[in-house]
Amino acid sequence: MNFLQNLLSKSRSEANGIFFASLEKILGFKPKASNYYLRAFTHRSMQEKNEFGHPVNYERLEFLGDAVLSTVISTYLFENSPDGNEGYLTVMRSKIVSRKNLNQIGHDLGLVDLLITNMPEHQHGKNISGNLFEALIGAIYLDRGFKFTEKFIQKHLISAYVNLSELEKKVTSYKSLIIKWCQKHKFEFDFCTKADDGKDHEKHFSVCFYINNELVSKARETSKKRAEEKAAKRAYYALQNKIESKSLNI
Structure with missing residues (x-):
């Protein structure tokens, strides 16, 4: 029985009690304004609205939580x-609040287990855990204020997941990295991309990446962006020794 089904089988007060008992184990504190937290875990598929006819779901809290996270x-x-200069700080922030990182945190906290939705799990989308984490941050901010939320982020994100020396080495975009390397050494490069329907039900894109008219890597993905990033990553590892040794020979 999923969380929504479990809630529906109970009275409203009993259902809320189950929800908040589970939530408090994750948070480590008791919420004051419960409505923010219920909204933070309500999916738009529930089609709930308030007395003014405005949608009640986690999306606006996700927006707010994103801003609070960025500030902290x-x-x-x-x-x-x-x-660190402005460029360094910007890059490091993007690594810390990357969708992959937030998804991992949300997954580790088990936030999806509290999601109130009418959709089957496979339709939630791959970023649902990160979205819920941002919405939760938004709810905590409205409930307890900035300083309290800052301490929560410090405990559950910074202390648990942030290692600046390791993050400095982490590559967030192989495409950006390989382009900068090519531009630095005045190499010509090209991502040759085309739609590739193939035998799949879902549309795919095929990419061939060239440096100085020489094919370096290929990739195929369900979006142009992912295909180019995968091709760039393969190119990076194919040329890693040359890139790291600053060799000019392809």
């Missing part, structure tokens, strides 16, 4: 990377 992480980086 920016402050953390500003205080802990005194030698």
